[in-house]
Amino acid sequence: MEPTKTQGTEYFHRVVDCQWACPAHTDVPEYIRLISLGRFDDAYLLNRRSNVFPGILGRVCDRPCEPACRRGRVEEKPVAICRLKRAAADHRGDITSRLPKAPAVRNGKRVALVGAGPASLSVANDLLPLGYECVIFEAHDKPGGLMRTNIPAFRLPASVLDEEIGYIVDMGADLRLSTPVKSMRALLDEGFDAIFVGSGAPKGKDLDLPGRRDTDRIHIGIQWLESIAFGHVDSIGERVLIIGVGNTAMDCCRSALRLGAKDVKVMARKPRQFFKASEWELEDAEEERVEIVVNHSPKAFVVEDGKLVGMRFDKLEYDLDERGRIVGSRVVEEVLIPCDDVVLAIGQENAFPWIERDLGIEFDKWGVPVVDPVTFESTRAGVFFGGDAAFGPKNIIWAVEHGHQAAISIHLHCRGRPLTERLPRGVTLSSAKMGIHEWSYSNAFDPSERRLVPHVDLKSRFKRLDIEVELGFTPEQIATEVERCLNCDLQTVFTSDLCIECDACIDICPVDCLTIARNADAPELERSLKAPRLNPEQPLFVSAPLKQTGRVMVKDENLCVHCGLCAERCPTGAWDMQKSRVVIPYAADQSTEAEVPCRKIG
Amino acid sequence: MTSIAKPKILHKGLRRNGLGLTMRDYEGGMSTLCAGCGHDSVTAAIVQAFFELDIPPHRAAKVSGIGCSSKTPAYFLGASHGFNAVHGRMPSIATGASAANRELYIIGVSGDGDSLSIGLGQFAHAVRRNLNMLYIIENNGVYGLTKGQFSASADIGAKAKKGEENRQPPIDPVQMALALGGTFVARSFSGDKEQLVPLIKAGLLHKGFALIDVLSPCVTFNDHEASTKSYAYTRTHRSTAVEADFVPARAAIQTSYAEGEIVDVELHDGSRVRLRKVSKDYDPGNRGAALDYIRSRHRAGEIVTGLLYIDESEPHFHVMNGTTQTPLASLSYESLCPGSAALEALQRRFR
Ligand SMILES: Cc1cc2nc3c(=O)[nH]c(=O)nc-3n(C[C@H](O)[C@H](O)[C@H](O)COP(=O)(O)OP(=O)(O)OC[C@H]3O[C@@H](n4cnc5c(N)ncnc54)[C@H](O)[C@@H]3O)c2cc1C
Ligand SMILES: Cc1ncc(C[n+]2csc(CCOP(=O)(O)OP(=O)(O)O)c2C)c(N)n1
Ligand code: SF4
Ligand code: SF4
Ligand code: SF4
Ligand SMILES: [Mg+2]
Numbered sequence: 001m002e003p004t005k006t007q008g009t010e011y012f013h014r015v016v017d018c019q020w021a022c023p024a025h026t027d028v029p030e031y032i033r034l035i036s037l038g039r040f041d042d043a044y045l046l047n048r049r050s051n052v053f054p055g056i057l058g059r060v061c062d063r064p065c066e067p068a069c070r071r072g073r074v075e076e077k078p079v080a081i082c083r084l085k086r087a088a089a090d091h092r093g094d095i096t097s098r099l100p101k102a103p104a105v106r107n108g109k110r111v112a113l114v115g116a117g118p119a120s121l122s123v124a125n126d127l128l129p130l131g132y133e134c135v136i137f138e139a140h141d142k143p144g145g146l147m148r149t150n151i152p153a154f155r156l157p158a159s160v161l162d163e164e165i166g167y168i169v170d171m172g173a174d175l176r177l178s179t180p181v182k183s184m185r186a187l188l189d190e191g192f193d194a195i196f197v198g199s200g201a202p203k204g205k206d207l208d209l210p211g212r213r214d215t216d217r218i219h220i221g222i223q224w225l226e227s228i229a230f231g232h233v234d235s236i237g238e239r240v241l242i243i244g245v246g247n248t249a250m251d252c253c254r255s256a257l258r259l260g261a262k263d264v265k266v267m268a269r270k271p272r273q274f275f276k277a278s279e280w281e282l283e284d285a286e287e288e289r290v291e292i293v294v295n296h297s298p299k300a301f302v303v304e305d306g307k308l309v310g311m312r313f314d315k316l317e318y319d320l321d322e323r324g325r326i327v328g329s330r331v332v333e334e335v336l337i338p339c340d341d342v343v344l345a346i347g348q349e350n351a352f353p354w355i356e357r358d359l360g361i362e363f364d365k366w367g368v369p370v371v372d373p374v375t376f377e378s379t380r381a382g383v384f385f386g387g388d389a390a391f392g393p394k395n396i397i398w399a400v401e402h403g404h405q406a407a408i409s410i411h412l413h414c415r416g417r418p419l420t421e422r423l424p425r426g427v428t429l430s431s432a433k434m435g436i437h438e439w440s441y442s443n444a445f446d447p448s449e450r451r452l453v454p455h456v457d458l459k460s461r462f463k464r465l466d467i468e469v470e471l472g473f474t475p476e477q478i479a480t481e482v483e484r485c486l487n488c489d490l491q492t493v494f495t496s497d498l499c500i501e502c503d504a505c506i507d508i509c510p511v512d513c514l515t516i517a518r519n520a521d522a523p524e525l526e527r528s529l530k531a532p533r534l535n536p537e538q539p540l541f542v543s544a545p546l547k548q549t550g551r552v553m554v555k556d557e558n559l560c561v562h563c564g565l566c567a568e569r570c571p572t573g574a575w576d577m578q579k580s581r582v583v584i585p586y587a588a589d590q591s592t593e594a595e596v597p598c599r600k601i602g
Numbered sequence: 603m604t605s606i607a608k609p610k611i612l613h614k615g616l617r618r619n620g621l622g623l624t625m626r627d628y629e630g631g632m633s634t635l636c637a638g639c640g641h642d643s644v645t646a647a648i649v650q651a652f653f654e655l656d657i658p659p660h661r662a663a664k665v666s667g668i669g670c671s672s673k674t675p676a677y678f679l680g681a682s683h684g685f686n687a688v689h690g691r692m693p694s695i696a697t698g699a700s701a702a703n704r705e706l707y708i709i710g711v712s713g714d715g716d717s718l719s720i721g722l723g724q725f726a727h728a729v730r731r732n733l734n735m736l737y738i739i740e741n742n743g744v745y746g747l748t749k750g751q752f753s754a755s756a757d758i759g760a761k762a763k764k765g766e767e768n769r770q771p772p773i774d775p776v777q778m779a780l781a782l783g784g785t786f787v788a789r790s791f792s793g794d795k796e797q798l799v800p801l802i803k804a805g806l807l808h809k810g811f812a813l814i815d816v817l818s819p820c821v822t823f824n825d826h827e828a829s830t831k832s833y834a835y836t837r838t839h840r841s842t843a844v845e846a847d848f849v850p851a852r853a854a855i856q857t858s859y860a861e862g863e864i865v866d867v868e869l870h871d872g873s874r875v876r877l878r879k880v881s882k883d884y885d886p887g888n889r890g891a892a893l894d895y896i897r898s899r900h901r902a903g904e905i906v907t908g909l910l911y912i913d914e915s916e917p918h919f920h921v922m923n924g925t926t927q928t929p930l931a932s933l934s935y936e937s938l939c940p941g942s943a944a945l946e947a948l949q950r951r952f953r
Contacts, residue, residue, distance in 0.1 A: 074613055437606050444605030500833045501793055502638040502821060507646035511613045531615030548837050559613050568606050571638025571821045 001522055003544040003552075006493075012427045012580045014539060015557055016488045018081055021068035023401040025425075025584050026050040028065060028081055029489040033441065035088055036482040041095050043088035048099075050584065051085075052122050052168075052400050055160045058086025059470065060151055062278065062395040070486050073535065074511070074559055077450035079484045080473075087478045089160075100129040102172045107131030109414045112192040114181050117145020118396045119387025120198030121168050122403025123410065126587040128171040130411060135192070136173055139180035140230075143169065145200055146388075147396060149226040152251050153466035154258065184355040194382050194410045197369075198403070201388035203351040207243060207344050211301030217308040218301060221248045221345035228255055228465070237340020239263045241311055243298055246276040249345035253290045256343065258465045265337065266292045267311075270326070271318060284469070288458065293337075302336060310338040348393045368392055375419040376406040382413055407587040423585035429578040432490055433567070439577060441490055443564040445510065446483035453477075487562045491580045494553055496544040498574035501551070505566035505575055506530065511559040514566060519545065519552045529556060607632045620656035628653045630680040635670055638825075640792030640818030640833075641740045645677045647795050648709065648738075651802035652679060655850075663699050663706045667692040667721055670747045671713035671740035671818070690721025693728035696735050697919075703929035704920050707806050708735035715745040718754040718773045725775070729782040732810040732918045736802065739775050739813070740792070742820035743831035750823025761828030774900075779813045780893050780911055785918075786812035787892075787911040788846070791836055792819065794907075800848035800875070801909060807869035810918035817905065839905050843884045843895065846909035847876040867912055877909060886911055 006012060014020050018028040027046055034043035047054035051061075061082050069078030109132050113120035116138035124134040142148055144161045169175050181187055187195060204220035212218060217237065221244070227233040236259040242249045245268040253264045266285070268275060271294050275282065286292065296313040303309065313335050319328035350368050355361060360380040362370040369378055371385045378385055386402030388394060409419045432440040454471045461467050473481060506514045512531035519525065525542070526533050533540070538558035545552060553574075567575040608629070616624045628649040633642050652662065662682040664675035668689035675684050683706070687695045692710050700708055717725045717739050728737065743756045752760075755775070756768040779787045786808040790798040798816065805812030817836050819825050825832040830839075851872035865877045865886070877886055885891050892911045899906045919925070930938065 074611060444607075445609035445611060447609070447611075500638065500821075500825070501837075502640065502819070502833060503643040503646070503793060503795070504638045507642055508608055510608050510611045512615065531613070531617075534615055548834055559615065561609075561611065563605070563609065565606070565608060569637045569642075571636065 001519065001525055001540075001542045001552075003496075004539070004541045006541070010425070010427075011539065011541075012429070012491050013425070013582045015491060015560075016580070016582065017068040017070050018065035018079075019489070019582060021064045022050075023064065023398045024050045024404065025582060026065070027489070027582065029485055029487050030581075031088060032079070032081075032084055032482050032485040033487070035084055035478060036442065040088050040091040041093055041098070044092040044095060045098055047085055047088060049586075050404075051397060052125050052403070053118065053164045053396065054085050055089035055164050056147060056156060057397060058082060058084075058089050059160070060147075060156050061085070061397055064397070070488055070559075070561075071484055074486070074561055075449075079486075080450055080453070080481050083451075083453050083473055084478070084481060087473050090472050096167070099167055100125075100171065102128045103131045105131065106133055109133065109193045110135065110191075111410055111414075112137065112187055112190070112195045114187070114195070114197045115139075115145060115199040115387075115389070116143035116165075116175060116177075117198050117200050117387055117399060118147060119145075119200075119389070119399040119403045119406075120196060121165060122400045123196050123198065123386065123407045124173045125168045125171075126404060126407035127410060128168070128173060130588060132410075132414075134173045136175045137179045137181045138175065138177050141178045143175060143177065145198075146222075149229045150222055150248070150251065152225065152228070152255050152258075154254065154461070154469050155251070157466065157468050180354075182354050184359055184361070188359065193414050194384065196406055196410065197352075197355075197378075197383070197385045197389050198387045198399070199352070199389045201348045201350045201393040203349040204344065205347040205349060207298060207346060209298060209300050211303045211308075214303040215301065215306065215308040217340065218342045218344065221252050221343050222348060224343055225251060225255060228259070233259070235259050236261050239339045240265070240341045240343065241337060241339045242266045242343045242345055244268075244345035244347070245292065246345060246347070247278060247281050248348075250277050250281040250285045252343045252345050253285050254288055255465075256341075257288055257290070258462055261341075264290045265339075266290055267296045267298065267313065267337075268292060268294045269297045269316070271295060273324065274326070287455070296335070296337075299334065301342065308340065308342065310336050311342060312336050348388070350389065350392060352389075372419075374405070374422075375409045376402055377409055377413075377419060384409060404586055408585070408590060411587040411590055421590075423589055425585065426583040428581045428583060429491065429493060432564075432577045432579050437568065439490075439564050439568075440579065441487050442483065443487070443490070443562070443577070444483075445486075445561050445563050446480075448480050448484055450484065451477040451481045489580050489582075490562050490564065490577050492555065492560065492562070492566060493576050493578045494541070494543055494555070495574050495576070496546055496553065498572040499543075499546050499553060500572055500574075501546055501548050502571060504569040504571065508565045508569045510563060510565065511561055513556045513558065513560050515554045516546070516551050517554055519550075525552075525554060529554065531556070531559070534558060619653050621658060623653070625649060625653045627681070628659060628679055630675070630677040633674070633677045635673065636820075636822045638821035639670065639746075640742065640816075640821070641671050641674050642677070643792040643795070644711075644738065644740055644798070644816050644818055645674050647792075647798045647802055649678050650795070651799050651806065654799070655803055655806065657707055657806070661705070661707055663703075663708050665692045665696045665699065665708065665710045667712050667716035668747070669713035669716045669745065670820075671711055671742075672716055673747075674711050674740070675709075690716050690719070690724055692716070692721065693724040693733070693737075696728065696737075697731065697733055700734050700919060701923070701925050703931060704734065704925060704927065705929055709806065710735055710737045712737065712739050713746070714739060714741040714743065714753040714755040714775075718775060722754075722773070726778065726782055729779050729784045729811055729813065732783070732785055732916060732922070734810060734919050736805040736808070736812045736814070738802075739815045740818040741775070741815050741831070742818050742824055743829070744820050744824045746820045746823060750820065755831075757830040760830045761826075763823050763826055765828075774896075775813065775815045776910060777893060777896060780889055780896075783916075784813055784911065785810040785913045785916045786909075788813065788909045789815045789817070789905070789907045791817045791840060791907060793833060793837065797842070797845070797907065800846050803848040804846060804869060804875040804909065807871055807873055808912070809870045809914055810916060817907075836905065839903060840907055841899065841904045842880045842908045843906050843910060844886050844908040845878040845880055847878070849874040849876050867914055869914065875909065875912065877912075880908070887913070
């Protein structure tokens with residue numbers, strides 16, 4: 001195989017699995033180290049730089065980082081990355097003086113932001129410190145978008161939202177609540193320098209089955225959750241069926257319990273391995289005695305004398321192939337399940353009734369706007385989309401990342417620069433060696449198992465709608481959990497010229513991920529590895545030919561625990577542990593060179 | 603916290619042997635040798651060999667003398683028996699241990715200093731007794747532990763780190779063992795586990811005394827340019843006379859080799875060592891020719907490695923001395939201490 005290029009590539013970024021998986025590329029290992037040092041303020045601010053809402057995301061993030069976490073490959077459970085983020089937020093002091101500030105003199109540019117969800121708020125967060133005037137139009141009387149209206153308060157308390165949204169608004173955003181934008185044409189006429197659409201994907205899908213229109217006890221999940229959030233709904237029948245088994249369904253079933261339901265069933269069409277909900281959301285619902293019923297396909301709502309009495313389902317049986325995919329299904333029987341209310345949680349769609357279709361803003365056949373995946377610009381120059389509004393429903397951390405990228409585009413647009421003039425990502429490296437047997441990080445492998453976050457007990461948590469169930473880690477749990485992080489940003493950097501092929505690194509590596517072998521094509525080289533290559537998704541590092549024998553050093557990145565023992569035992573320093581930092585550019589980092597007159601919208 | 607100890611991580615790619623144990627179960631304490639020392643690689647090869655032979659760690663006894671090399675038994679087989687003897691006296695301890703329990707796999711680790719200077723006499727007699735053990739010399743040409751003085755294996759003209767030249771002829775343990783009637787004589791290199799591991803396995807199962815002289819560079823005091831025991835020098839001057847593959851007892855016999863190229867030698871548990879001659883006129887069954895070959899290659903500046911001589915037919919220590927089949931530890935009190943009448947009878951024989 002050819003020697004692996006590590007310089008000037010994303011190689012080392014990929015090694016930091018969590019940071020690579022995080023849409024906003026949060027520097028997870030660094031914030032975990034800061035927490036381990038008790039530097040909660042610094043950990044919080046480092047988080048905030050990339051994900052803007054550490055307190056919120058530390059509770060409800062979709063956490064794509066955790067399934068990616070290396071620890072989950074070395075043993076069963078990943079590091080509790082998300083819970084540690086909350087720990088940084090919970091234990092921070094007053095950090096307000098260290099937040100970015102808007103300059104005293106504005107830069108003269110005005111940006112309109114439609115919707116006050118996480119996408120628009122992130123754009124404002126990045127543009128306000130650069131002197132932009134940010135006008136945020138929000139239909140509701142409170143900012144936050146679905147984070148406020150749909151994520152129930154027992155998962156995300158309002159005070160946390162208020163505080164972190166406040167950090168942005170207090171920089172001087174012009175937040176206009178209860179001000180829905182009714183016409184894009186009219187908004188365009190107001191002469192903004194750029195417009196960002198962060199209006200979300202607000203339409204809950206309906207289920208048109210017999211009986212659907214004959215009762216008022218069938219609710220559309222996201223509207224229903226919103227009504228609960230605003231206090232318009234405060235009760236529900238005893239027996240509730242939730243249709244669908246995604247994350248919305250999990251919030252619906254748990255909300256139903258808090259409104260007084262006694263028997264809540266989540267009805268799924270497919271077997272459990274096909275569920276969309278995250279495993280932890282399912283666990284939380286089942287802990288509260290929600291019953292999850294699989295293989296039931298909805299057929300009809302049964303309404304008698306104008307009263308909903310139940311729902312009919314086809315009970316299905318599935319045929320799976322050897323890879324576990326569904327290849328066939330058949331109905332085994334029809335069942336009637338009695339209920340008093342039904343909540344439909346089967347998905348969300350985009351809806352832009354307020355955007356006229358003759359403005360040069362194109363939509364595809366599903367009504368989703370045509371948006372550039374890098375610049376987030378629509379087909380009309382100066383009009384940008386982000387968050388759920390751009391490519392359909394995703395999650396908060398994606399909305400934040402869209403916001404960062406859109407802010408870069410808006411900043412370029414307003415200075416007349418091409419939107420493609422974006423700074424590249426980079427990686428810096430510096431040696432972590434501090435002396436003999438001394439590294440600048442905690443390299444010891446801690447065999448502790450993942451800590452479980454304590455919950456409010458099952459009796460008290462239902463007393464009010466807004467009792468937060470998760471309590472956050474105790475200080476002892478934090479101290480243990482931080483040590484589970486494998487410091488994947490401490491890279492093993494190899495200098496082939498220095499290697500004398502003494503095998504010391506090979507012999508010491510606790511996970512057998514190093515091999516010195518005769519070079520060959522990929523399949524043959526893989527066969528000579530000391531431990532089998534169990535995860536071909538993970539990169540192989542192949543060195544240049546070694547001086548004494550011409551063989552090559554091969555490293556399988558899959559299981560490396562970044563213990564530094566290879567570097568510790570290497571007599572020549574051919575292996576070194578180096579702290580990498582992935583440099584992620586934001587709007588503020590874009591060049592501030594002389595301004596060119598702003599391009600107009602359109 | 604900075605840590606230099608190898609953690610025990612049971613990762614998913616970790617192999618298990620016939621006993622269900624992993625390689626980790628055959629490791630020992632954390633090495634305190636210099637980073638890059640050849641001795642650590644030999645340790646790793648020993649771990650691998652015991653693991654692959656499915657030997658329960660408690661069935662092994664590790665013995666050694668004094669030196670960096672002699673420290674290494676602490677770094678493998680943490681769950682076995684061991685005795686760290688005084689300088690050069692490991693063979694005496696090994697003899698006692700072997701006599702007391704012939705069921706143990708005895709592995710001695712020594713250095714060129716420990717075996718060829720102060721311990722030369724003991725070494726010679728262990729060979730001569732055909733003591734049932736594997737005797738590894740981790741040969742680096744210096745006294746590593748005492749900071750790099752020339753040892754008796756240093757070549758004429760080799761230079762120490764600070765520049766002084768060795769003028770005395772070296773003692774070659776391989777030639778000595780051949781001359782003294784050794785029945786298993788091999789040489790290898792710490793940097794070549796493919797060669798070393800099968801030799802260790804065969805040596806452990808050999809009926810009698812197995813010597814492996816392992817060139818094992820001292821990275822701190824003898825890995826410089828004018829050294830003849832450095833990694834680079836060994837790699838450029840090494841030749842292999844006979845390659846030895848280890849074939850476990852239960853493996854089927856393969857006959858894919860041309861006639862005459864291959865010799866199978868059966869070891870004491872029915873496993874075999876398969877010899878493949880690299881140099882076609884070499885005969886690992888001919889003691890005299892082996893000596894001549896090693897000497898002539900040495901004159902040509904080559905270090906010959908491989909399984910250089912093997913003979914499974916000579917009587918070993920237990921046969922010659924009629925030692926007990928049952929380990930002393932398993933004998934009943936009555937047979938170990940037959941009483942004063944028996945002692946009386948014994949003494950009468952000598953009057
Ligand atoms: C039940 C449920 C639970 C969820 N749970 C999670 C979770 O645990 N973790 C997670 O990461 N994600 C979760 N999500 C998804 C997440 O909330 C969204 O992906 C995210 O909020 C999208 O952000 P956004 O800024 O694009 O839009 P939104 O949050 O939808 O915000 C859009 C805002 O725009 C306003 N608006 C819309 N049209 C107009 C208009 N014409 N004029 C003015 N204002 C307008 C809306 O009122 C709203 O406030 C959940 C979603 C749902 C439905
Ligand atoms: C009776 C006695 N004499 C001298 C010494 C000092 N001494 C310690 S180790 C050593 C030589 C070790 O050399 P070697 O066996 O080659 O081991 P290495 O350290 O090179 O592996 C000597 C002379 C001693 N410990 N005991
Ligand atoms: S840091 Fe080095 S020794 Fe440790 S696991 Fe990674 S490759 Fe192996
Ligand atoms: S420890 Fe260093 S010199 Fe030895 S093989 Fe590994 S990289 Fe090469
Ligand atoms: S001094 Fe030499 S022999 Fe001793 S540990 Fe260091 S490198 Fe090995
Ligand atoms: Mg020595």
